Amino acid sequence: MYDVVVVGAGIEGSATAYNLAKNGEKTLLLEQFPLPHSRGSSHGQSRITRVEYGEDDHYAVMMKEGGKLWRSLERESGTSLLVNCGCLSVSKQGNSYMKATISSLSRNGIKYDILTPGDLRDRYPMLSLPPDYVGVFDYSGGVLRADKALRAFQTLFVKHGGELRDGEEVTGILPGSDVTIVTSQGEYRARKVVLTLGPWAPKFLPKLGINLPLETVLILVLYWKEKKDGEFSAGRFPAFRNIRENGGVYALPSLEYPGHAKVCYHDGPETDPDSRDMAYTGRILSTMKSYVREHLPSLQDTPSIVESCMYTNTPDKQFILDRHPIHRNIIIGAGFSGHGFKLAPVVGKILSELAMDKTPSYDLTPCRIDRFSSTKARM
Ligand SMILES: Cc1cc2nc3c(=O)[nH]c(=O)nc-3n(C[C@H](O)[C@H](O)[C@H](O)COP(=O)(O)OP(=O)(O)OC[C@H]3O[C@@H](n4cnc5c(N)ncnc54)[C@H](O)[C@@H]3O)c2cc1C
Incomplete structure (x- = not known):
C-alpha cells in the first residue's frame, strides 16, 4: 500500500514524485518504458526558460518561484541545470x-x-x-539542461526514499477509496494516484470516463x-x-x-x-x-x-492540473501544450499538494478540467 502512485516519469511526473517523497509520502513512480527514453515530451538536452509569459500572467507569477526551485534543484543535485x-x-x-x-x-x-x-x-x-x-x-x-534536470528529479526522488519502476506499463486504474493500479507486471494499491501521462493522456483518460479535448x-x-x-x-x-x-x-x-x-x-x-x-x-x-x-x-x-x-x-494552451471530477483521489496533470518544462518544479509542487490534500499554492482556475464545457465525466 502506497500513499501515492505517480504514473508517468516525464518531467512533470518525476517532479511530482520528488516533491511527494521529500514530504515523506510513500511514493511509487511507474514508467512504461525503460529509462531514459526518447518516446515522450521530456527527452533531449535543452528547453527554453523565461519568466515573461505574455497574456498568461499566472505562469509568470509561477515562474518567479520556478526559477528559485530550479536553483534549489541545482544545489541539491550538485548539477548545473541553467x-x-x-x-x-x-x-x-x-x-x-x-x-x-x-x-x-x-x-x-x-x-x-x-x-x-x-x-x-x-x-x-x-x-x-x-x-x-x-x-x-x-x-x-x-536554457535549461533538460536531460540533466529529468535525471536530477528521478535520482533525488529515489534518494528521498521513493520507489521507481520503469519498463512497467499501467494498463488499468480501479477507482475506490483506495485505488488499484494494474500494470503489465502486477497490481498496487494507493490512497492517491497522480496521472502524468504526457501524450498518452488522451488515449488513457477515457478509461476513467474523462474525454478531454487534447x-x-x-x-x-x-x-x-x-x-x-x-x-x-x-x-x-x-x-x-x-x-x-x-x-x-x-x-x-x-x-x-x-x-x-x-x-x-x-x-x-x-x-x-x-x-x-x-x-x-x-x-x-x-x-x-x-x-x-x-x-x-x-x-x-x-x-x-x-x-x-x-x-x-489543450485548445486554450493552458495546463490541466486538477482532480478527477468524480474520483477525487485521482489527480491529473496533462496538456502541457509545449511550454511545461520550465514550470515543472512548480507543477510538481502543485500536483503533490493536491495528492497530500493541501491547499494548492496557486489559483488553479485556468487549469481546471471543467473549463471544457463539453467535457463531462461519465458516471
Ligand atoms: C521539441 C519540444 C520542445 C519544447 N520546448 C520547451 C521549452 O523550450 N520550454 C518549455 O517550458 N517546454 C518546452 N516543451 C514542452 C515540455 O517539454 C513538455 O511540456 C513536458 O516535457 C511535458 O512533460 P510530461 O511529463 O507531461 O510528458 P512526458 O515527458 O511525455 O511524460 C509522460 C510519461 O508518461 C509515460 N506513460 C504514459 N502512459 C503510461 C502508462 N500507461 N504507464 C506508464 N507510463 C506511462 C510516458 O512513457 C512518458 O514517459 C517542449 C516540448 C517539445 C516536444
Whole structure:
C-alpha cells in the first residue's frame, strides 16, 4: 500500500514524485518504458526558460518561484541545470502579445530591455528580421539542461526514499477509496494516484470516463550548422522566440551538438504517440528551411540533425492540473501544450499538494478540467 502512485516519469511526473517523497509520502513512480527514453515530451538536452509569459500572467507569477526551485534543484543535485543567456522575444511592432509581455515583466519586477529594430540589428547581427520588428530581452530567461534536470528529479526522488519502476506499463486504474493500479507486471494499491501521462493522456483518460479535448502533435527538433564557428554560442546568441501569427518559431544557442543551433517550428501534425514518426512533416520542414534562409542566414539552410518530440495541446494552451471530477483521489496533470518544462518544479509542487490534500499554492482556475464545457465525466 502506497500513499501515492505517480504514473508517468516525464518531467512533470518525476517532479511530482520528488516533491511527494521529500514530504515523506510513500511514493511509487511507474514508467512504461525503460529509462531514459526518447518516446515522450521530456527527452533531449535543452528547453527554453523565461519568466515573461505574455497574456498568461499566472505562469509568470509561477515562474518567479520556478526559477528559485530550479536553483534549489541545482544545489541539491550538485548539477548545473541553467544556462543564463537570457531570452529574446521578437515580433512585428504593435503585437498585443509583446505589449502584454512587457507589462507582465514590469508587474513582476523582472529586468528586461526593449529593443528597437536598430538595437536588434546591432546586438544580433546573425538575425535578419523585417524592418518593423522589435524585441524584448528577458534577463531571467535562458536554457535549461533538460536531460540533466529529468535525471536530477528521478535520482533525488529515489534518494528521498521513493520507489521507481520503469519498463512497467499501467494498463488499468480501479477507482475506490483506495485505488488499484494494474500494470503489465502486477497490481498496487494507493490512497492517491497522480496521472502524468504526457501524450498518452488522451488515449488513457477515457478509461476513467474523462474525454478531454487534447491534441498530440509531432514536433520536429531541428539542428542547423553555423556557417561561422561560434556565432550561435550561448555567449552571443540567447534563447530566441519569434511571435508570429502564422506559426511561432524558437531557437536555442549551440549548446548540444557543437556548432549547431536548434531552430524549431512551434507546431506540427497531429500524431499517435505509439506511431509518432508516421505523421507527415514535409510542410514543416520546408517552412523551416525558408525561415532559416530568410531570418537566420548565418546558418546552413538544411538541418543536419532531425529529432522528434511531442506536444500535448489543450485548445486554450493552458495546463490541466486538477482532480478527477468524480474520483477525487485521482489527480491529473496533462496538456502541457509545449511550454511545461520550465514550470515543472512548480507543477510538481502543485500536483503533490493536491495528492497530500493541501491547499494548492496557486489559483488553479485556468487549469481546471471543467473549463471544457463539453467535457463531462461519465458516471
Ligand atoms: C521539441 C519540444 C520542445 C519544447 N520546448 C520547451 C521549452 O523550450 N520550454 C518549455 O517550458 N517546454 C518546452 N516543451 C514542452 C515540455 O517539454 C513538455 O511540456 C513536458 O516535457 C511535458 O512533460 P510530461 O511529463 O507531461 O510528458 P512526458 O515527458 O511525455 O511524460 C509522460 C510519461 O508518461 C509515460 N506513460 C504514459 N502512459 C503510461 C502508462 N500507461 N504507464 C506508464 N507510463 C506511462 C510516458 O512513457 C512518458 O514517459 C517542449 C516540448 C517539445 C516536444
